[in-house]
Amino acid sequence: MASRSTASGARSQQNFMSHRGYLYFKIALGLCLLAVIAYFASDPTPVANGGTVVGYTLGTISLLIIIWLSFLGVRKRLMTGGQWSLRGWTSAHVYLGLSLIILATLHTGFQFGWNIHTLAYVLMMLVILSGAWGLYAYLSLPIKMAQNRDSMTEQEMLVELDALDKNLRKAALPLRKEWVDIVEMTIRNSKIGGSILSRFRRDPASCGTARGLVAFKAIQTSLSDKDVDLVADVVAILERKKAILYRIRSHIRYRALLEVWLSIHIPVTFALILALVAHVFSVFYYW
Amino acid sequence: MLFSVTQLRLRPGGRKSSRILLEAANSAIFGRSPECDVELADLTIGLQHLKIFYRDDGNLFVELLDGRSVSLNGRLIKDARAPLQTGDVLGFNDWTITVADDPDAAQCVLQVEQAEQAKDPSILTERQAAFNTSKALPSSRIMAWGGAIAVAIFCLFIPWYVAAYDADSVLGMSVENADTIWSSGDLSHMHANLENDCGSCHEEGFQSVRDETCASCHFDLKNHASDADMAQSQPNLSGWDAQLQNISDAVGRPAGRCADCHSEHNPRHLVVLQDGSICSDCHIDLTARLPETDLLNVSDFALDHPQFRPTLMQVSGDNGPATIRVSLDDNPQENSGLKYPHKLHIDGPAVLKQVADLGDDYGWGDELVCADCHTPDAANVLFEPVSMTENCAMCHDLTFEIEDDGYRRTLRHGEPEEVIASMQDFYLAKALANVRDAASLNTDRRRPGRAAMNRAINQREMAFRTAGLRTADKVAAIFSEGGACYDCHVITPPDGDDPLAYQVEPVMVTDRFLPKGQFDHASHEVGNLDCVSCHRADISNEASDVLLPTIESCQTCHGGQHSEDLLPSTCNTCHDYHDGPHGTLMNAADNIVRRDILLFEN
Numbered sequence: 001m002a003s004r005s006t007a008s009g010a011r012s013q014q015n016f017m018s019h020r021g022y023l024y025f026k027i028a029l030g031l032c033l034l035a036v037i038a039y040f041a042s043d044p045t046p047v048a049n050g051g052t053v054v055g056y057t058l059g060t061i062s063l064l065i066i067i068w069l070s071f072l073g074v075r076k077r078l079m080t081g082g083q084w085s086l087r088g089w090t091s092a093h094v095y096l097g098l099s100l101i102i103l104a105t106l107h108t109g110f111q112f113g114w115n116i117h118t119l120a121y122v123l124m125m126l127v128i129l130s131g132a133w134g135l136y137a138y139l140s141l142p143i144k145m146a147q148n149r150d151s152m153t154e155q156e157m158l159v160e161l162d163a164l165d166k167n168l169r170k171a172a173l174p175l176r177k178e179w180v181d182i183v184e185m186t187i188r189n190s191k192i193g194g195s196i197l198s199r200f201r202r203d204p205a206s207c208g209t210a211r212g213l214v215a216f217k218a219i220q221t222s223l224s225d226k227d228v229d230l231v232a233d234v235v236a237i238l239e240r241k242k243a244i245l246y247r248i249r250s251h252i253r254y255r256a257l258l259e260v261w262l263s264i265h266i267p268v269t270f271a272l273i274l275a276l277v278a279h280v281f282s283v284f285y286y287w
Numbered sequence: 288m289l290f291s292v293t294q295l296r297l298r299p300g301g302r303k304s305s306r307i308l309l310e311a312a313n314s315a316i317f318g319r320s321p322e323c324d325v326e327l328a329d330l331t332i333g334l335q336h337l338k339i340f341y342r343d344d345g346n347l348f349v350e351l352l353d354g355r356s357v358s359l360n361g362r363l364i365k366d367a368r369a370p371l372q373t374g375d376v377l378g379f380n381d382w383t384i385t386v387a388d389d390p391d392a393a394q395c396v397l398q399v400e401q402a403e404q405a406k407d408p409s410i411l412t413e414r415q416a417a418f419n420t421s422k423a424l425p426s427s428r429i430m431a432w433g434g435a436i437a438v439a440i441f442c443l444f445i446p447w448y449v450a451a452y453d454a455d456s457v458l459g460m461s462v463e464n465a466d467t468i469w470s471s472g473d474l475s476h477m478h479a480n481l482e483n484d485c486g487s488c489h490e491e492g493f494q495s496v497r498d499e500t501c502a503s504c505h506f507d508l509k510n511h512a513s514d515a516d517m518a519q520s521q522p523n524l525s526g527w528d529a530q531l532q533n534i535s536d537a538v539g540r541p542a543g544r545c546a547d548c549h550s551e552h553n554p555r556h557l558v559v560l561q562d563g564s565i566c567s568d569c570h571i572d573l574t575a576r577l578p579e580t581d582l583l584n585v586s587d588f589a590l591d592h593p594q595f596r597p598t599l600m601q602v603s604g605d606n607g608p609a610t611i612r613v614s615l616d617d618n619p620q621e622n623s624g625l626k627y628p629h630k631l632h633i634d635g636p637a638v639l640k641q642v643a644d645l646g647d648d649y650g651w652g653d654e655l656v657c658a659d660c661h662t663p664d665a666a667n668v669l670f671e672p673v674s675m676t677e678n679c680a681m682c683h684d685l686t687f688e689i690e691d692d693g694y695r696r697t698l699r700h701g702e703p704e705e706v707i708a709s710m711q712d713f714y715l716a717k718a719l720a721n722v723r724d725a726a727s728l729n730t731d732r733r734r735p736g737r738a739a740m741n742r743a744i745n746q747r748e749m750a751f752r753t754a755g756l757r758t759a760d761k762v763a764a765i766f767s768e769g770g771a772c773y774d775c776h777v778i779t780p781p782d783g784d785d786p787l788a789y790q791v792e793p794v795m796v797t798d799r800f801l802p803k804g805q806f807d808h809a810s811h812e813v814g815n816l817d818c819v820s821c822h823r824a825d826i827s828n829e830a831s832d833v834l835l836p837t838i839e840s841c842q843t844c845h846g847g848q849h850s851e852d853l854l855p856s857t858c859n860t861c862h863d864y865h866d867g868p869h870g871t872l873m874n875a876a877d878n879i880v881r882r883d884i885l886l887f888e889n
Binding site for chain 1: 435469
C-alpha cells in the first residue's frame with residue numbers, strides 16, 4: 001500500500017488519513033470497541049471508576065498512548081522513511097489521539113471534580129480538541145488558501161501593496177492638503193497582521209483604506225473639473241489596494257486558523273504530561 | 288542674475304549623482320504641485336512650498352508660500368521672506384536646499400537634496416511578520432514550560448510536600464490541605480469531617496488504607512465471623528480471578544479489607560456497598576467450605592434464599608433459653624409457656640361481651656384489634672413486650688376473694704410462690720378470726736380448768752386444719768381449668784405430698800423471631816397492608832403457632848437484586864454484615880490505639 005501510494009504520487013488521493021488503507025483508524029476503532037465492551041460487560045464495585053480492573057487497564061493504555069503521541073514532535077524532526085514513515089506516524093497520531101476521547105472518558109467512569117484527575121482529563125481534551133481543529137484545518141484550508149492567493153506568493157502580495165502605496169503617494173502629489181491627509185491616513189492605518197484577534201478579521205471596519213475610499217467617494221460628488229481626474233486616480237488606486245488588502249488579510253486569517261491550534265496543542269501537551277505524572281503519583285501515593 | 292537648480296541623489300556605494308532640474312532662472316517655486324518650477328515628490332510638503340528669487344537689486348531671497356517650519360542654517364525663518372547668501376542651507380521636512388557657487392557656470396547653484404530615507408529593517412520584518420501567526424502569540428516554548436512547571440509545582444510538589452511532611456506552609460505561603468487537590472471524589476457524609484485530612488486514612492504513602500486505621504475509630508464494630516471462619520469461607524478462585532487476587536495480595540490489598548465493601552471517594556451513598564455479590568461470593572456455597580456452619584446457602588433473595596427459620600426458645604436454662612431454628616415450612620411450634628389463642632381474642636363471644644362492657648373505659652372499639660395489645664416501640668420498628676398489667680389485667684382479673692365490705696383481694700402476678708403464700712395467710716387469718724369471733728360471742732360463764740383450755744386448743748386446731756383445706760381447694764382452683772392462672776399459663780400440678788406444690792412453666796415470649804434480619808414495621812405501613820396480611824392471628828387457635836409470614840409472602844413485593852418488576856432487594860436490605868452472633872470484636876480493645884475523634888471538636 002505504502003509503495004503504491006508513493007508510486008502513483010499526486011494521482012493518488014491517499015493522505016495521512018487513509019494511510020495503509022485506514023489501518024490506524026481500524027486499530028483505534030477496535031481499541032474503542034474493546035473498551036466499550038469491557039466497560040459495560042464488567043460489574044465494578046461499587047461503581048465504575050478509575051480504580052477498578054477495567055479502570056486501571058484503560059488508564060494504563062491511555063497513558064501509554066499519550067506518551068507515544070507526544071513523541072510525534074520528536075519523530076517529525078527525524079528523517080526516516082519506509083514502513084515507519086512520518087505519514088504513518090501522523091496517521092496513527094490522529095486516530096489514536098481521537099480514540100483517547102473514548103478510552104480516557106471510560107477510564108474516568110464519568111466521575112469528575114475539582115481535582116488533579118479531572119484537570120488532567122480537561123487538559124487532555126483540550127489537546128485532542130485543538131488537534132481535531134488542526135486536522136480539520138489541514139484538510140480543508142489549504143485549498144481555500146490557494147484559491148485566495150491565486151498563485152501569488154506572500155512576497156508578491158507585499159510588493160504589490162508597496163507599489164500601490166507608492167502609486168498612491170504619487171497620485172496624491174497634486175492634491176490639496178486635506179486630501180493628502182486622507183491619503184496619508186489610508187496608508188498609515190491600513191495595517192495587516194497585528195494582534196491574534198485582528199488576524200481573524202479580513203475586512204476590519206477600522207481599515208484606513210476602506211475609510212479613505214468612502215471619504216474620497218464623498219469628495220467625488222462635488223469636484224471642480226481640474227480635480228476630477230486627480231481624485232479618480234486616487235480612488236482607482238484605493239480600490240485596488242482594498243482588494244489586495246482583502247486578499248492579504250484572508251491569507252493571514254487562513255494562516256492563523258491553520259497555525260493557532262498548535263499554540264494550544266503543544267503547550268497544553270506539556271502541562272498534560274506533568275498533570276498525568278501528578279495524577280498517577282497521587283493515585284498511588286494515596287492508594 | 289540667474290541661478291540653476293540641481294538635485295543630488297545618493298547612489299549605491301555612497302557616490303552622489305547630480306541632476307539638473309532647472310537652468311538659468313531668476314525665480315523658482317518649489318513644491319509638490321506639478322505646476323511648480325521645481326517639483327518635489329513628497330506629500331509632506333506644500334503644493335507650493337517656497338519660492339527662491341533674485342530681487343531687482345541682485346540679492347537672492349527665499350519667500351515662504353505654503354511652507355511652514357523652514358529653517359535657514361538651522362534656525363527657523365520667522366518672517367515671510369529672508370535673504371540668502373552663498374553657503375546658506377535651507378531645511379524643511381526631509382529636504383535641504385544649499386546655496387552653492389558653480390565654479391564652471393559662474394552662477395549660483397541651488398542644490399536640492401532629500402535626506403536619505405533610511406531603510407528601516409524593522410519595517411521589512413514587520414511586514415513579513417504580518418503573515419506569521421506565531422509572532423502574535425506568546426512563545427509556545429514559554430507557554431509549554433511555564434504550564435508544565437506550574438502544574439508540577441502546584442499539583443505535584445506542594446501536595447506531596449504537604450502529604451509527606453504534614454506541612455502547613457511552603458516558603459511562607461500557606462498551603463494547608465493542598466493535598467486535597469489529589470482527592471478523587473467527595474467523602475461520604477459520615478466521614479465529611481475528614482475531607483481535608485487525607486492523612487487520617489492514608490497514613491503511609493504508597494500504602495492502601497489499612498483495616499487497623501479504620502478500627503482506630505470503629506473500635507467496637509463487630510466483625511462478620513471469626514478470622515478463621517472468614518478465611519475458610521473465601522471462594523476458591525481460579526484463572527483470571529485468582530491472578531487478580533494474587534496481584535492484590537502482592538500490593539497489600541488482601542481480600543476482605545474494610546475498603547472492599549466501604550469505598551470512599553465515590554458517590555456518597557455507595558460508602559456501604561449494597562451489591563449482593565459481596566455476600567454471595569462466600570454464601571452461595573458456604574456449606575461446602577464451612578461444613579460445621581448452621582447457616583444455609585444463599586445467593587439471591589428471589590432466586591436462591593432458604594425459607595425463613597425463626598429462632599425459637601425450647602427450654603429455659605441458667606444461661607438463657609436454649610434456642611432452635613425451625614423452617615416455617617416445617618410447622619414450627621413456639622413453646623412460650625402461655626396459652627393465648629389469638630382468634631379467641633379477636634372474635635370469641637366472651638371476649639366480645641367483655642369488650643362491649645369495658646370498651647368505653649379502655650378506648651377499645653367493637654372488638655379487640657392488634658394495636659390494643661401490641662404497642663410499637665419507641666423507634667417504631669418492633670413492639671413493646673406485652674405485659675399482664677398493661678394488656679391483660681383489665682379482663683383477666685386476679686381477684687380470689689371479695690371481702691364482706693366489697694374489698695377485692697387479688698393475687699400478685701408473676702410470683703407463684705408468693706401467690707400460694709398469700710392465699711395461705713389469708714385463709715388462715717380468716718379461720719383464726721372466726722375462732723376469736725366465736726369466743727367473744729359466747730356469753731356463758733365457763734368453768735376454768737383443763738377442759739376449757741383443751742376446748743380452746745381444739746378450736747384453733749380445727750381452724751388451722753380448715754384453713755389448710757380451704758387454701759388447698761382455692762389454690763387448686765386457680766391452678767386448674769377455669770382458674771385465673773390456668774387460663775393463661777401452663778401449670779404442672781403437684782406430684783408429691785405437698786398439695787400446694789403447683790408450678791407455673793416459665794414464660795418465654797419471643798421478642799424477635801428473626802434476629803439475623805432487620806425488619807422495620809413502620810416502613811411497611813403501605814397500601815392496604817394490615818397486621819393480618821402477614822401475621823394470620825385471625826385464624827390462630829394455639830399460642831404455639833408462629834405467626835410469621837413465609838418468604839413467599841415477602842416475595843410478592845420484594846424481588847432479587849436485579850429484579851425489574853419487583854422492589855430490588857439486596858442482602859443489605861434485611862441483613863447487617865457487622866451484626867449478629869457470628870461476630871467477634873473487630874479488634875481486641877487493648878490492641879487499639881484510640882484516635883482522637885475530631886468529630887465534635889471540628
